[in-house]
Amino acid sequence: MRGMTNAIVVQGLVKRFGAQTALDGVDLTVAEGTVLGLLGPNGAGKTTVVRILSTLLEPDAGRAEVVGLDVVRQAGEVRASIGLTGQYAAVDEYLTGQENLEMVGRLYRLGKRESRSRAAQLLERFELTDAARRPAKTYSGGMRRRLDIAASLIARPRVLFLDEPTTGLDPRSRLGMWEFIADLVSDGTTILLTTQYLEEADRLADRMVVIDHGRVIARGTADDLKAQVGGERLELTVGSVEELARAADALRSLALDEPRCDEQTRRLTLPVTGGAATLAEALRRLESTGATVLDVGLRRPDLDDVFLTLTGHAADDERAGAPSDDDAADRTPATAGGALR
């Protein structure tokens, strides 16, 4: 029965590169037909997990099985059942879209006719039919990623690995990619997805595993993780940087943890409990500081808060303060709510 068996089982996985320990005993399972989001900052070990599961690397200790096959001892059989989309769009830029897919189909040993018809189907599905006869060199970044995913799907793999499938894509291509991925899930493909974008995991993954420094630090559904962090977030924007410090001082005793200040956006975030009463108290205190409050509100913790609490640093430090991304994250529940859960 679907959902009852595990498509991926990983136990005590250890991988060292010289003196550096990339994975330090990772355990995880992915039920058949579900999506696992593997989250973590850069260098956490996400890609190493994917490389071991896709037979590119051998672990130093521990065990990993994909569709019941050992990734070391039965590597050849594992390869026949998986599709891999790495961090780079691994397409041959001199071949056309059609040629790329047919080549990969032949290498999956599909046979000439089958490779050709699968290639045509996938080009259609990923909206690349018009570009099918052009060398991939002429494709945009988003088109290359789509072609790359199409290539990994050509032999209808039971398990698909997507290693940061939207890194480097513009927001529109990213939304498009999410729709394609959500589609695959409805086909019953088991997916292990790594990402730095919490919004992406929130939208696509059934369950998540957060790793940092090669260890699992949290796991569960997005709601589990948010509940684990607990409380609410009081968020406000003030008129100036100088007011930001004053507001932080005034509200510090209300917060469960040190307030987070973002000077660029002049935004203050505090983990709190107590709901509306806390909000009222906060407003009263702010009034006495004389700070100009441009925006204030209570919200449930999002995955960025989860990340920050669990790892002590943001998922993607460069991104953490960017106003446009934060705005996008705020909008997610409204725009994407129906798509996944």
Add this chain to the structure above:
Amino acid sequence: MSAMTTSLGWAVSDSLTITRRNLIKVKRVPDLIVFATLSPIMFVLLFRYVFGSAIPIEGLDYAEFLLPGIFAQTVVFGSTITGASLADDLQKGLIDRFRSLPMARSAVLIGRTVADLGLNVVTIVVMALTGLAVGWRIHSSVGEALAGFVVLLLFAFAISWVMAYVGLLVRTPEVVNNASFIVIFPLTFIANTFVPTNNFPTVLKVIADWNPVSAVVQAARQLFGNTAPSLETSDAWSLQHPVPYVLLWVVVLLAVFVPLSVRTYLRTATR
């Protein structure tokens, strides 16, 4: 038994798929075609008329002396494409993709070296035609002449496997190109390629005598009939028996670098 023939069948079919892929690139990248055809023509013409006007070869037209030498130099340089192309595939994540597919483990390297052999065949044909236009002639039988081309291409094929290893190790196409230039330039010049070695300083002459490139050139000269009784050949065994000496090199290079390259390929992943 049948499982073995099946897996061999797949290895051949996968290698052909990869060879086809590599040859499509040749078709679509004009630079490669220029490199493979125009530059050999230029070299033949330059050496024929620039060096040829200053280097007297006793009893032989310089074009006759030159062509086997320039064939050897060009195919050896042509083999460096193997290393640069594999490094490029590695950088672009294609090797990761291939390694995650249920294909034969040697196919990427076989497909690469075979495609580069094909490119070398094209190069040699173009050079031979240019040579014929500027006074080079074959004086032997068809069989011997074909054997001459086979010796050249076999040696180039073996060098391709060396370059495959270098490419997987070095991982950057530009570095592969520069590094191979530094090695291959002296390798093809400290030899009988463009001038007789009689007047080389002693140390250089010993190196030149035992340099496999010299033996390749000597073998080609003998098999094409581009020799003259008055032309002194070194007494070194390698040049007295150039064909077996070259074949020995080919066997040793392949025996070492085919397994070494395949092993490296299986452990290589994009960083």
